Amino acid sequence: MDRLLPTPEAYELLELARELADGELARRVDDFEARGEFPREVIRVLGRAGLLGLPYPEEVGGAGQPYEVYLQVVELLASRWLAVAEAVSVHTLSCFPVYAHGGEQLRKLLPDMLGGELLGAYCLSEPQGGSDAASLATRAVLEGETYVVTGTKAWITHAGHADFYNVFCRTGVPDGGGSRRPGRSASGASAIRYSPGPNGISCLLADAATAGIVPQAPERTMGLRSSPVAQIAFDGARVPADRLVGAAGGGFRIAMEALDSGRLGIAACAVGLAQGALDHAVGYAREREQFGRSILDFQGIRFMLADAATGIAAARALVLAAARLKDAGRPYAAEAAKAKLFATDTAMRVTTDAVQVLGGYGYVTDHPVERYMREAKVLQIVEGTNQIQRLVIAKSL
Structure with a gap:
């Protein structure tokens, strides 16, 4: 199929993607789909070939390609093995918060993220929320220099296989901004109540190995059986406060x-x-x-x-x-x-x-x-x- 690409380099990149799709993907897809096994090593190969960081700048470990080139690579991969193309898309999405809103310390992680050594997941959806993302109920309470995260996320691609999770949770709005209201707990101690809506939602970058982050059994899906999707329970998971991405309360944006x-x-x-x-x-x-x-x-x-x-x-x-x-x-x-x-x-x-x-x-x-x-x-x-x-x-x- 003839394609119009912006640079000669883009044609070379697409040809590399085609070679990998035919050599690494097409011959493996039936086996992995039949066994329902996630092809983590295949994703790592794509990362080392530079295909996981295509739309990000070279100075942070990406390939500096236009989005139109990146998407044509994704299309080509999907024509051979959709689960792998979806993994590339989800991982690229998972790197965005750190790239666009992360501080200097978090952005130091980008080369390993974009190189495929660290696989990401995006924890936004919840069991009761569905399409109403602003109704999420997972909470993170700041205790000293640590956020304590409690709640459940659902339909998380790469659950149990990811190395890091973007966790969208309610931290409240600083300075009494309407999404949190002081109250009293059953014991009489001060407590925080969280209102629904987009205000007061924050984004935390959590290491998958954090105690209290517990992936549940994978869902038994109709298709994409080599792409694991599951709920993730956050049972008092303690995430350092310096893993806050962007401003507190700015996570929904x-x-x-x-x-x-x-x-x-x-x-x-x-x-x-x-x-x-x-x-x-x-x-x-x-x-x-x-x-x-x-x-x-x-x-x-x-x-x-x-x-x-x-x-x-x-x-x-x-x-x-x-x-x-x-x-x-x-x-x-x-x-x-x-x-x-x-x-x-x-x-x-x-x-x-x-x-x-x-x-x-x-x-x-x-x-x-x-x-x-x-x-x-x-x-x-x-x-x-x-x-x-x-x-x-x-x-x-």
Whole structure:
């Protein structure tokens, strides 16, 4: 497929990604998915090849690439193994708070983060919160120079495998700013009560080895079985106060900033997954014969594949248009929401049609299209459901 990239270096980078995708990903995906095993070493290989820090500056250990180049790498990886591409997207998202808002001490961690030696996770969602991120209930009480964190996070990608967690929790608003109110505990001692809403939420960078951080059993998911997702319990976990990212009470803004770029990562994953499904369906249709000729000669099949190719091209164009706005420093939140909405809906439709092209063979694990179809569904949910994307788009009108 012809691509328009901004520099010769970008073409070389994409070719490196293609070699790794074909050499490291394509030959392993079926085995890891069947066993439900997270490919940590594969992620480390991608990091050492420079593919985990693509959109971050070279001075902090990144590759200094435009977002439009990074997203095309993610797309290519997703066309071979979605769980790996999703891991790259989630890890890139997890590095953002430290890069954009971390102090000098925290930013010293970036070379190991961006090089893949330290794998990250993003702890925002909670069991009861769902799409209402501002209703989170996990709390962090400052005791001297330590935050004591209590609560439960849900749907955490890399849970139990990550080396660090971005933990969004309620610390209250300093100077009586409305999200915390003095009260009395049952024993009569002074206590703090926390109001719902975006104010008073902070971001802490917690080491995964911290006592009191307890990943729960992995969820049994429909797809992405080699990508572990689980709840994480914070049972009085003690996180040093110097691990506060940004200002106290400023965490919700950090979370929303990160999600805008994270949505583009998921949109790129969707484009890659759909492209992989289309490639397999076309190859199968070319070889499969019925009534004495290739089924690719039948208009019903040809038009289905033509619609898929058109939808993928349109989704890719939306993703790259939003990325170019981001690269230019212009507002892109609504464009990211449009890209995420359209690309993931397209992936669901294309993967479903790919199963249909293969007929009964599309329903068995001998061909990967049944996996593509199962995996596409979650992309309509993560990083904000597609209903949330419609709210963001409507608000921008």
